[in-house]
Amino acid sequence: MDLSKENFDQTVTESDGVVLVDFWAPWCGPCKMMAPVVDEVDGEVEKLTVGKVNVDDNQELAMQYNVLSIPTFVIFKGGQVVDQFSGSMGKEALKERVTKHL
Template identity: 50%
Template sequence: MAVLKITAQNFEQEVLQSDKPVLVDFYADWCGPCKMMAPVIEEIAEEADDIKVGKLNIDNEMEIAQKYGVMSIPTLIVFKNGEEVKRDLGAKPKKAVLDMLK
């Protein structure tokens, strides 16, 4: 499955109302570590059938980033049944992200 572009318009439907866990990558285009994470996020999205993977640009969606207290990027948040269940900050290797999803 491709990486979903998460926006204020689809956040509730794609993340909060999802029947699968959702990994959301809070990022910005100007962020170096976010660019390093992009291939990892894309690989996980392609390989994972049991989760959704989305990216949310904090410059475009500041209200959502503020609501979830995202102070630095990249921030990865896993949502399950509409609730945040895990969070990790900074660039991570693929294995660390996959461990977060367990």
């Protein structure tokens, strides 16, 4: 799901579940490599919501979460940030990072 200022709180900070937010941009190579990985994790991990923030269009959100490098992944649980990390990684590694909060 594409996230913006309009739907971010409703989807992420007001959610009871676990949400993985992917901060990315179309000009970012590693983000492009990570996109299919994130989609697969989304499909394979039940009870996980995945949202994508295009930082070109949402600089405020990027600033709010101190994103200074992309891809940056932020994991929310019950509306709170429980993990934040940057850089590309494999599918299993990303899966492990999110499932530990489920």
